[in-house]
Amino acid sequence: MFGFNYIxxxxxxxxxxxxxxxxxxEGRGLAFFYFSPNSSIVSIPMESNDLQFxxxxxxxxxxxxxxxxxxxxxxxxxxxLAESLDFTVNSRGQYxxxxxxxxxxxxxNEAQTASSAIIQRLSLKEALRQLGEIEENIFQSVQKSxxxxxxxxxxxxxxxxGVTPNPEMARALExxxxxxxxxxxxxxxxxxxxxxxxxxxxxxxxxxxTEIAVEEKQKQIAEKQMETEVVKQENEQxxxxxxxxxxISLEEKKQQLIDLKVKNEKKEADAKEYVLQASxxxxxxxxxxxxxAINSRGVHAKDNIALAFRELxxxxxxxxxxxxxxxxxxxxxxSKK
Numbered sequence: 001m002f003g004f005n006y007i008x009x010x011x012x013x014x015x016x017x018x019x020x021x022x023x024x025x026e027g028r029g030l031a032f033f034y035f036s037p038n039s040s041i042v043s044i045p046m047e048s049n050d051l052q053f054x055x056x057x058x059x060x061x062x063x064x065x066x067x068x069x070x071x072x073x074x075x076x077x078x079x080x081l082a083e084s085l086d087f088t089v090n091s092r093g094q095y096x097x098x099x100x101x102x103x104x105x106x107x108x109n110e111a112q113t114a115s116s117a118i119i120q121r122l123s124l125k126e127a128l129r130q131l132g133e134i135e136e137n138i139f140q141s142v143q144k145s146x147x148x149x150x151x152x153x154x155x156x157x158x159x160x161x162g163v164t165p166n167p168e169m170a171r172a173l174e175x176x177x178x179x180x181x182x183x184x185x186x187x188x189x190x191x192x193x194x195x196x197x198x199x200x201x202x203x204x205x206x207x208x209x210t211e212i213a214v215e216e217k218q219k220q221i222a223e224k225q226m227e228t229e230v231v232k233q234e235n236e237q238x239x240x241x242x243x244x245x246x247x248i249s250l251e252e253k254k255q256q257l258i259d260l261k262v263k264n265e266k267k268e269a270d271a272k273e274y275v276l277q278a279s280x281x282x283x284x285x286x287x288x289x290x291x292x293a294i295n296s297r298g299v300h301a302k303d304n305i306a307l308a309f310r311e312l313x314x315x316x317x318x319x320x321x322x323x324x325x326x327x328x329x330x331x332x333x334x335s336k337k
Contacts, residue, residue, distance in 0.1 A: 005091045006033050007041065014044040014078035026079070036091065043089045044078035048156060051104050055112050057119040059127050063169055067115050067134070069160040071107060071142065077152025084151055106147050111158070114141030119163075127163050135160040 009015045011029035018024065018040045025032060028046065055067040075081055085099035118137040119127055127134070139158035142148060148155060164170070 003035050003037050004033055005036050007031070007091060007093060009043060009093065012045060012047045014046055014075070016042040016044075016079065016082055018042070041089050042082045042087050043093065043095075044075055044081055044087050045100070046075055046078065048072055048074040049104075051107055053108055053111055055115050057116055059119055059122055059124045061123045063124040064166050065119065065124065065127055066162075066164045067119065067160065068162050068164070069135070069138075069158065071111055071158050072156040073103075073107060073148075073153050074156060075152060076154045080150070080152035103151060103153070106151070107142065107153070107155075110142045110145045110147055111138055114138040117141070124165060124169070128165070131160050131163060134163065 008031035009029055014026075014028050015030040016023060016026045017030075017032065017034060019034075020038050024039070034041070049072070051071040051073065053067075053069055053071065057065050057067055059065060081087070081103075085102055086097045087099060088096045090096060115134070115138055118134050122130060122134075135158055138160065139155060142158065143155045
């Protein structure tokens with residue numbers, strides 16, 4: 001009324017009130033009265049914005065591709081942006097111009113320039129595989145561009161959602177990839193079979209080596225057994241020799257003992273012979289009749305008869321005949337002492 005108005009903004013808008021060309025108020029989420037004939041209000045949105053893009057590019061090998069993605073940005077210096085573009089609003093808070101669209105277009109231009117620079121350095125296959133490198137290149141180029149810095153903007157992120165060739169080339173690449181995958185599959189089958197054969201060869205070689213090792217061990221065991229047997233026989237031979245030497249020594253000792261016994265017995269016999277001779281020498285010259293007479297045991301009647309028969313026998317040539325009755329002989333034979 002009478003040119004005085006009241007306006008209110010939320011916290012996501014940075015508001016600048018100009019009065020007679022000079023900044024009167026500035027801040028976020030302001031609410032105030034103003035005199036419209038000599039005042040103007042600028043409202044800068046501070047929230048982040050997502051910007052979709054689709055670029056047609058040509059690769060190093062002259063193939064057309066479509067780069068699709070998204071850029072997220074926000075205003076960091078609203079006063080600098082207000083000096084570059086017109087964000088004036090009316091009393092109802094509506095923009096008098098659509099300069100916010102200029103922000104998006106300028107960012108799109110910078111992103112497309114960066115996209116063209118990177119895509120033209122890559123072949124089609126490289127472009128399809130290197131999304132991360134393309135994404136990083138676009139982000140760095142847009143973030144460092146003078147246009148973005150002059151507008152007081154910050155590029156929060158760049159996401160490349162895909163790089164797509166034209167349909168004909170996609171089918172050709174699909175066929176080529178299919179063939180390549182088939183070759184890789186065949187190669188894998190070949191390598192698997194070759195690996196199986198190699199493993200079988202290694203297994204057989206290992207078995208042969210094992211058999212050789214077993215034979216070698218058996219040979220060593222046999223040689224060791226032979227050596228043990230030889231040592232055993234040598235030990236037995238030594239034991240036998242020691243036994244024989246012991247027997248020989250024992251027999252020699254026995255022989256010495258026998259010789260000593262014989263020698264002792266001979267000495268004993270010689271001593272007995274000497275004693276006997278010494279005892280008999282006095283009787284050597286005596287007549288047997290005298291010896292019979294001096295017999296200490298006395299003379300028995302039978303002895304006398306025997307002596308009588310002996311004398312008869314000695315003088316047989318002088319005797320004509322002798323009669324001996326059976327009774328006499330019987331009495332002699334049966335008589336007791």
